[in-house]
Amino acid sequence: MENLQTPFMVALLVAYVLAFLFYFITFIYEKVAFKNTAKLFTVLAFVLNTGLLVIRGLLISGLPLRNLFEFGLFFVWAITLVFIFIEFKFDLSVSALFVLPIVILLLLFLVNLDVTVRPAMPALRSKWLVIHVLTAVLAYGAFAMSFALSVMYLVKDWLGGENSPNRLASKMPRLELLDELSYKVIFVGMPALTIMLVTGAVWAEYSWGRYWSWDPKETWALVTWFVYSAYLHIRLRGWKGKKAAILSIVGFLAVIFTFLGVSYLLPGIHSYA
Amino acid sequence: MIKFLSSIQLAITLIGAMVLASVFATLFPDVEIFGAFWFRGLLLLFCLNLLMCTVKSLPGILHRIKKLPSSVNEERAKTLNFSGPEDVEKLMDYLKAKGYKLKTSSSEGQQNILAQKGILNLIAPQLLHLSLILVLIGGFLTSFGVEDQVTCFVGERADVPASVASGMVIEVNDFQTIYDADGAIDNWITNLNIYVNDEKTASGTTKVNAPLKHQGVSFYQKSYGYYHLIELTGVQPGTYDVPDKKIFSLENKTFNIGYSEEGAVVSFFEGHNLTETVVLKDGDKIDFPNDTVLTYIELNPFTVLGVKKDPGTPVVMTGFLLMTIASFLFWTGRYREVAISLTEGKASLIVYCKIKAVRDEVMEEISERMKVK
Known part of the structure; x- marks a missing residue:
């Protein structure tokens, strides 16, 4: 079954690229058939992603959440889940042009990782792992979507806003809706990020005897939490739109640095993640 | 001063400063940041800010929770037509079905309805603030805690460092490496007796992810050889x-x-x-x-156990529990209320919610139900 992983990864990548291409063609030609094909490829990619997670889960006899590759797979899965929800509920197919590139880039990174199944170290054999990493996945998926919506906001604003003659701007939802949706998605992701931090700290207390070690991964997760806290608070002061969008983008950059940057540049006790 | 300490501007400034300090600390790990006096000062100020902000907002929240139905200001309200009691019944059924809790009152031919939903969400930010204060207090208490380690061969005894617990001795009965069905290491387990002033007071096992606790001292499986x-x-x-x-x-x-x-x-x-x-x-x-x-x-074989006495951990864990509860409360949906005054065939209606989109949506749904003319 281990040999199935690579073909699944390739099929997954192809499905996401095709989904992106069909969304792009939909943007140009505005044909319902293209849009439906794009949706079909997105759902197919999501099913393949789920299938690969199931295969991985069977190989390790548990939830595949123990290393960078497995977390990355779940991350992509969560982004797609949030995207599918938003796309079907609000008919925001143009958002695919901003979300799917993130997914494809992440997959291109994951394809190069070692997929060999190795036994988990004793510290990772804990019930806290499941809730800690699943909430991280949910939060990061929501923040990726919010990032895409914020980029859309800034692009539309830069192109002239609601009355812009630009084709891309006219295809995008109203600025107010983009801003509101980005806020709502962060509002879902932020409690998940909080639970991720809490469960990680409780687990660390049981495992390492210290609930907080200022390890780079912990610290950057806290930095991410601070940035999104600032986002939620500045909205109370009426800072919406452009300023909020910029902060949302900064928040997602912190997410990416926590996920990848810390793992490669700032080694610590989270060396496996 | 109180206004400054409870302000969102201060909160955002402090958050910004802590972000910068944290980023700097991870990029330059040799520079002591988190133990520095000024960083602790930031945390103290943050704690005060959270406390003042919470205290300041409590009366408003209590007011909303205890609020009773009253006459709606017609100038600010949207007016809907209604034909009689059946329309009122329909509106109330609709609000109930949507999960609103209704309070009603009537006076001088006017019926007032107050429908509220998401009260738990209303208290979530304050609960989160309080939990953060607890965590910060716990963190401060942790700085008075001590941790060390004790190495002991199987069948022998070793003193727990006096800085952690004076007069405490451990006796290691057994140390085992446990393997799973695939032959991979599952855990390391130390079986030990604990003596306090030469009297055996406890025995048990400690392993990775499951420390042994006795008389405020925690024993962690750290290493072995x-x-x-x-x-x-x-x-x-x-x-x-x-x-x-x-x-x-x-x-x-x-x-x-x-x-x-x-x-x-x-x-x-x-x-x-x-x-x-x-x-x-x-x-x-x-x-x-x-x-x-x-x-x-x-x-x-010998085992190496981490030993720790930390007065802050229970406080921090309580804070974490409240933080988790607050996080779930955030997911219960935004607080919203609908105030309605019914009189002489018309209904005056005001919807309150911090999110404009929600306000518009609720107003639209009710208008649709009551078929506004």
Whole structure:
């Protein structure tokens, strides 16, 4: 079954690229058939992603959440889940042009990782792992979507806003809706990020005897939490739109640095993640 | 001063400062940031800010929770037509079905309805603030805690450092490496007795992810190791306790002894190349040149336990529990309320919610239901 992983990864990548291409063609030609094909490829990619997670889960006899590759797979899965929800509920197919590139880039990174199944170290054999990493996945998926919506906001604003003659701007939802949706998605992701931090700290207390070690991964997760806290608070002061969008983008950059940057540049006790 | 301490501007400034400090600390790990006086000052100010902000907003929240239905200001309200009691019934059923809690009152021919939903969400930010304060207080108390480690061979006793607990001694009964069905290491377990002032007060096991706690002291499985008790006859006779995998030369033969599940593995080398391995059980012998004989007597495992006494941990854990509850409360949906005054065939309606989109949506749904003319 281990040999199935690579073909699944390739099929997954192809499905996401095709989904992106069909969304792009939909943007140009505005044909319902293209849009439906794009949706079909997105759902197919999501099913393949789920299938690969199931295969991985069977190989390790548990939830595949123990290393960078497995977390990355779940991350992509969560982004797609949030995207599918938003796309079907609000008919925001143009958002695919901003979300799917993130997914494809992440997959291109994951394809190069070692997929060999190795036994988990004793510290990772804990019930806290499941809730800690699943909430991280949910939060990061929501923040990726919010990032895409914020980029859309800034692009539309830069192109002239609601009355812009630009084709891309006219295809995008109203600025107010983009801003509101980005806020709502962060509002879902932020409690998940909080639970991720809490469960990680409780687990660390049981495992390492210290609930907080200022390890780079912990610290950057806290930095991410601070940035999104600032986002939620500045909205109370009426800072919406452009300023909020910029902060949302900064928040997602912190997410990416926590996920990848810390793992490669700032080694610590989270060396496996 | 109170206004400044409870302000969102201060909160955002402090958050920004902590972000910058944290980023700097991870990029330059040799510079002490988190233990620095000024960083602790930031945390203290943050704690005060959270407290003042919470205290300031509590009356408003209590007012909303205790709020009673009253006459709606018609100038700010949207007016809907309604034909009679059946329309009122319909509206109230609709609001109930949507999960609103209704309060009603009537006076001078006017009926007032107050429908509220998401009260738990209303208290979530304050609960989160309080939980953060608890965590910060707990963190401060943790700075008065002590942690150390104790190393002990199986079958022997060792003092717990007096800085952690005076008069406390551990006796290690057993140390085991546990393997899963696939042969991979599942855990390391130490079985021990605890003595306080020479009196046995507890016994139990500690393993990774499951520390043992006794009299406020936590015991964590930190590390372990093996020594091998061997006897030599011949050129260098005697009994030796040799560390696991340490390289020795004996009669021109280079070797080490390593622990394995099957027994002690003696590995012979020529230069860096492994030439031969022999598995020894207790009492087994290996012959060396010049009538030298190595007899394997027994494995001598030791365990290393982290020991900690921290008055802050229970406070921090309470904070974490409240933080988790607050997080779930955030997911219960935004607080919203609908205030309605019904009089002489018309309904005056005001929807309150911090999110404009929600306000518009609720107003639209109710208008649709009541068929606004």
